Amino acid sequence: MAGIPLDVDVLIGAALGPVLAMIALWFLQLGFIEVQKWILMTLRHTHEAFCRFSNFIGILFQSMCHALGYTVTRSGIATFHVTVDVGTVEPKKEKTGVFEWVATSFLLFGPFFIPAGLVLLFSFFVIGNGFAYPAVPSSFVQSLIFFGNSIGIFTLRFASFLIHMDLFNPLHVLFLVVLLFFGLGIRPSYIGDERKAKIDMIHDLKSILGHLRQKPLYLLVIILVMYGFYFLSLLLGQGWYMGLFTILGWLSVTAIMALLLTYLLLLLVKSTDHIRGWWKAGAYLSIPVSYVAGRILFVYRPVPQPESMALLFMVVMTSLVTILLIKYKRTNRFKTASKMKHMRAEDGKKRASKK
């Protein structure tokens, strides 16, 4: 504190830096979520079960966040019901004012951060606790640099772990499964049969903006508390304030990583749609087979990083097998944008299949 000059940049700018950086990362996360939703929408008719599964995870997390909101505000939970299509959470006591506002905040913001928080918690056990915490910034630019450095180190460490992942290690396999599972659920929207404006990113943002505008006084109180916390950190010379926003940034990065991994999975699922019948199983089987083959190969022909090389070999071989299958075993089935039975249902001529 003694070495830091008390000017406008220190008093206001340095506090704003991590907030803006965190919001920017969150918007990036929203963008990735939107792309995932778009891919899932295109898969809806051919992979209904897959979309229902991803919906279930999303609704489960959303309902959990909502329930957490009611628990934190001591409203209690009267009903907790989660299905593939809808989640219902009802409080025991209908509280108004700040309690209601906090519970709604959990519902709106929770799905973006709480699942990612669980993955982050798990990653500490698998990747380890070697992330860099930022120091106390003295200016707006410095706060951005500190924030960026911390996020960069975290991202590098996370990506490095993914690249060096040993799929013969059950813990690593479990982490990968968790990452994919949460990646499919880090979105607060339901993918239905039809495209609805309600599931757009714009709709989510509008809801959040409306919620914040609804009670400007609460927002002001939050800003004041935030500044209070910043000044306390500054006074004690601790990086608590920066640390808080950095952790929120890590959450966004974790979510983005999980979403990127799910893209690969969705891409594979989408590609196999072009392959005929049971041949599409070949594309999926090539994943474990090529990895095991790679690991065996690199035992007899040693390379510097056999795990990473085996992963690379797996990705290349799977892509190659999928491309070859698409080329030589392409489906000859007549494809329509929507299933024929759906069209018949619209015409009112739906016939039940009888065995």
Added chain:
Amino acid sequence: MEKKELLKNEQVARVLSPHPLSFMKLQVLCILVIVWGIVVWWLVEFSPYKRMFSGSIWYPFILWGLVLLLVGVIAWLVAIQFSIFLLYLGVFLGALGLVFWQHWEHAVALFLLVYSVAVAIVGFLIIELYRRSHKYIITNLRIIFKGGVLTKQERTIRYDKVADIHAKQGVLGQIFGFGTIIPVSQSGLGLGSDSTMAGGGVVLGSGKARLFGFAGGGKEIQTPIAKSYYELHGVYPYKEIQQLVEGLVQSHVPTQYQQEQIEFQKQQVDIQKQMRDLLHQQVRGAPREKASKKYVEEAEEEPEEETQEIPEEKHAVRTVAKKPSEDEAFPSDQIDIQQQMKDLLKKQRTARVTESEDEEADEEEEKEEEKEEGKEVA
């Protein structure tokens, strides 16, 4: 299903069998064996903790067996199925026997991996065989449940005997679109009970004379439970089948109007039966025509007294003789029969009148309601 198995006017609506993922509870037991086999192999051969197992060649086997049996006990308590524990115990004893028999003690980790995978594959095949042994036939009159791998089992339930329909769909069912429908019969087939027990004991004192106390309690809840052979287990597409079954059950349940009609028809049939009995009684006793002839004959045989006194009125006498009073013409039981018939006819007419009055009253009510609605709209 063969045609000869069908009843008269019976038509098959759907033939179903459980969804491949509907026996996931059993499949999970196999998956668990594979996963644990792989984990033990990794722990012993590749993990940083492999030194822990260097003390004895039996350590990996003990770890593998203990966890397997522990999971078996937990699954037994949670699912209230002793067979799960027995199954895991069998797997454990099988591995133990094989190791001793073939002397594979020095490669226990690899043996456990191979054995786990092999056992799980066999398990998957048995589950698939079990699943394929199920067949559910939904006809327009009844539901037929068939099954059994070695012993054939069959249950038939008519729609009018279905007291309740219980339907359930788990998370996997919601994702893949299958679910279970349990038609509970009036006799209670399809209902089971979940029972829980809790008990605790304490020994007081350390000497020879120990005091032992035990307390426990239990609870039993009636729930719709049935064997997969007695329910529509994991049928696909669940919603369609549910609607079909509920629709068929509903079509076999008479509505209030139909029940009233049945009651009325029963009443009418009863009246007609009684009338028929009375007629038979009348015919057997002394028919009306015979009775009249009898009286005429009697009058012809004994005309002397009356004709002698008033010869001009012979015709009149004959007329009097032809038309005797009811008391004289019919025996008393015949008059009773006639009276009863009259009463029955009156009853029949009254029932019809009541019915038509009810209909009129209903129509009036409807008209009044329409008028009120019209007023509200105005």
